Amino acid sequence: MSRLTRLLDRFPLPRRLFPSPAPARPTPAPHIARRPPTALTGTDLVRSFGSGENQTYALNGVSVEFRQREVNLLMGPSGSGKSTLLAVLSGLLRPGGGSVAALGRDVWRMGEDEMERFRLRHCSYIFQGYNLFPALTAREQLEIVLKWGEGCPSREARKRADHVLGQLGLAAKSHLRPAELSGGEKQRVAIGRALVKNPTFVFADEPTAALDWENGRQVMRLLAENARERGAMVLVVTHDPRLVPLADRVFELTDGRLTRDGRADATPPPARKGPRLHLQLPQAATA
Numbered sequence: 001m002s003r004l005t006r007l008l009d010r011f012p013l014p015r016r017l018f019p020s021p022a023p024a025r026p027t028p029a030p031h032i033a034r035r036p037p038t039a040l041t042g043t044d045l046v047r048s049f050g051s052g053e054n055q056t057y058a059l060n061g062v063s064v065e066f067r068q069r070e071v072n073l074l075m076g077p078s079g080s081g082k083s084t085l086l087a088v089l090s091g092l093l094r095p096g097g098g099s100v101a102a103l104g105r106d107v108w109r110m111g112e113d114e115m116e117r118f119r120l121r122h123c124s125y126i127f128q129g130y131n132l133f134p135a136l137t138a139r140e141q142l143e144i145v146l147k148w149g150e151g152c153p154s155r156e157a158r159k160r161a162d163h164v165l166g167q168l169g170l171a172a173k174s175h176l177r178p179a180e181l182s183g184g185e186k187q188r189v190a191i192g193r194a195l196v197k198n199p200t201f202v203f204a205d206e207p208t209a210a211l212d213w214e215n216g217r218q219v220m221r222l223l224a225e226n227a228r229e230r231g232a233m234v235l236v237v238t239h240d241p242r243l244v245p246l247a248d249r250v251f252e253l254t255d256g257r258l259t260r261d262g263r264a265d266a267t268p269p270p271a272r273k274g275p276r277l278h279l280q281l282p283q284a285a286t287a
């Protein structure tokens with residue numbers, strides 16, 4: 001036995017200096033590793049408007065399933081029921097039949113207060129019209145969500161707001177009000193406002209419709225990257241087929257029925273680095 005070994009025996013050094021090799025981790029089966037858990041399910045959803053001769057069925061028995069960390073597009077012709085489905089799935093419009101389960105809970109069986117809390121905690125909405133407060137700066141639009149929604153202290157709210165604005169490439173614009181921002185910048189602020197609370201679900205109804213293609217693509221890309229990074233399920237209604245490559249799954253509605261259910265779209269786009277990105281709901285669908 002060498003002198004050094006004898007010394008080490010008498011004065012053992014902390015274990016962290018000589019870590020034992022890490023045990024080999026079992027490799028998960030690839031099909032299990034790739035499939036994130038189900039986050040939101042709609043079953044046999046029916047919704048009509050009007051009555052008698054004027055009754056229109058916007059949803060005619062739609063069953064659909066969305067997974068965490070996935071970006072989903074909802075497409076289809078005008079009047080096919082997209083905004084109605086988004087509103088029903090997101091807790092804004094009560095269906096006439098069927099059920100919605102989110103995080104294992106039956107959404108439309110919740111009481112009003114419980115539903116309000118659920119939406120506040122888990123859901124974010126982005127709409128075409130941005131819906132920003134005209135009097136607030138970009139930073140304040142995000143801060144207010146954290147202060148009102150979570151009771152977040154001012155200093156922390158400011159830090160989190162600045163962090164998200166930075167990710168969206170808006171650090172230099174955080175002091176500007178909506179009237180001083182371009183359309184693409186306003187939509188990025190709206191996305192920041194949606195994502196700053198780390199929602200479980202992001203619902204967007206035509207978030208890029210008012211933007212030119214470059215801005216629209218950037219907004220969609222930032223929304224998708226951010227949502228994936230934060231583990232959110234994202235559902236985007238769009239008419240624009242050019243957004244398809246940015247999504248994990250594509251669903252299509254025709255006359256209130258699902259004609260494409262997203263199962264075939266299993267190729268997530270490659271992760272990209274860059275700036276990153278919230279939602280609004282259709283007024284008509286909430287009526």
Ligand SMILES: Nc1ncnc2c1ncn2[C@@H]1O[C@H](COP(=O)(O)OP(=O)(O)OP(=O)(O)O)[C@@H](O)[C@H]1O
Pocket residue numbers: 049050056057058076077078079080081082083084085284285287
């Ligand atoms: N509040 C409402 N009152 C009466 N009918 C409604 C209402 N909201 C929607 N509808 C009807 O339900 C059907 C589906 O409407 P919805 O807004 O969901 O379509 P959409 O796919 O979002 O269309 P678009 O692409 O034009 O936005 C349409 O026939 C529409 O007229």
Ligand SMILES: [Mg+2]
Pocket residue numbers: 082083084282
């Ligand atoms: Mg619509």
